[in-house]
Amino acid sequence: MRTPFIAGNWKMNLSVKEAVDFLHQLSGKLPDPSETETAIAASPLFLESMVENSGDMPLIVAAENCFYEDSGAYTGETSPLALAKMGVTHVIIGHSERRKYFKETDDIINKKVHAAFRNGLIPIVCCDETMSRRESPDRISWVVSQVTNALKGVTEDQARSIIVAYEPSWAIGSGNIASASEAEEGCYLIRQTIADLYSDDLANDVRVLYGGSVNDENAADILEQNDIDGVLAGGASLKPESFLNLANFLKK
Numbered sequence: 001m002r003t004p005f006i007a008g009n010w011k012m013n014l015s016v017k018e019a020v021d022f023l024h025q026l027s028g029k030l031p032d033p034s035e036t037e038t039a040i041a042a043s044p045l046f047l048e049s050m051v052e053n054s055g056d057m058p059l060i061v062a063a064e065n066c067f068y069e070d071s072g073a074y075t076g077e078t079s080p081l082a083l084a085k086m087g088v089t090h091v092i093i094g095h096s097e098r099r100k101y102f103k104e105t106d107d108i109i110n111k112k113v114h115a116a117f118r119n120g121l122i123p124i125v126c127c128d129e130t131m132s133r134r135e136s137p138d139r140i141s142w143v144v145s146q147v148t149n150a151l152k153g154v155t156e157d158q159a160r161s162i163i164v165a166y167e168p169s170w171a172i173g174s175g176n177i178a179s180a181s182e183a184e185e186g187c188y189l190i191r192q193t194i195a196d197l198y199s200d201d202l203a204n205d206v207r208v209l210y211g212g213s214v215n216d217e218n219a220a221d222i223l224e225q226n227d228i229d230g231v232l233a234g235g236a237s238l239k240p241e242s243f244l245n246l247a248n249f250l251k252k
C-alpha cells in the first residue's frame with residue numbers, strides 16, 4: 001500500500017517572510033503522514049527558515065534542485081550536502097523547467113540523483129513530455145528513456161524510496177490539466193519502466209505523481225487513478241487554502 005504524496009512546488013515565487021507566514025497557516029491543518037505525506041519544495045533561500053518553522057508539523061521541506069557535486073568552485077549552485085545538513089529531506093530533480101531553461105540533460109539528472117542519494121536526500125525525479133513528443137511516434141520511448149537514464153546505477157534499495165513525477169510540459173502552467181486517462185497512462189508507463197528495470201514488487205512500492213495544472217478543484221479524477229499516488233502542484237501550491245485542500249483531499 002503506497003502512502004499518497006501531495007507536493008507543492010513554489011518555483012521562483014514568494015519571499016522568505018511569505019514562506020514562513022504560509023507555513024504558520026498550515027499549522028494543525030495538515031493530514032497525518034501515515035495517511036498522506038505532504039511536501040513543499042521551495043527556493044534554497046527559504047529552506048533554512050522553512051525547516052525551522054515547520055517544527056513539529058508533518059511537512060516535508062524539499063529543495064527544487066541541487067547540484068551533482070557536494071562542494072567546490074561551482075558559483076551559484078546549491079550543494080546537496082548543505083541541503084541535507086540543513087534538514088531538507090527531499091529534492092526535485094529534472095523538472096522540465098530545469099531541462100528547458102538550464103539545459104539539464106539526462107546525464108546531468110542522473111548525476112544529481114546519485115548526489116541526492118549520496119547525501120541521504122530522496123529524489124523526486126520529474127519526467128517531461130512536450131506536446132511535439134506526445135504527438136510523435138517515439139513518445140513512449142521518450143518517457144521510458146528519461147526514467148531509465150535518471151535511474152542508471154541506482155540500487156534497488158535506493159530505487160524503492162524514489163518518487164517520480166509525470167509532468168507533461170504541455171500541461172504545466174497552461175490551465176489545461178491532462179485528462180485522468182492521459183495522466184494515468186503516463187504514470188503507468190513510468191511504473192512499468194521501473195518494473196522492467198527492477199521488479200514488479202519494487203515498482204509497486206514507488207510513488208508516481210502527476211503534475212501539470214492540477215488544483216483542488218480538478219484533482220479528484222486524477223487522484224482516483226491506480227498508478228497515480230499524488231500530485232506535484234505548482235500554481236495551486238502558492239495559496240495556503242488550495243494547498244491545504246489538496247493535502248487533505250483524500251480525507252474527504
Ligand SMILES: O=C[C@H](O)COP(=O)(O)O
Nearest residue numbers: 009172173212213234235
Ligand atoms: O512542479 C510543478 C509543475 O510544474 C506543475 O505546475 P502547475 O501546477 O503550475 O502547472
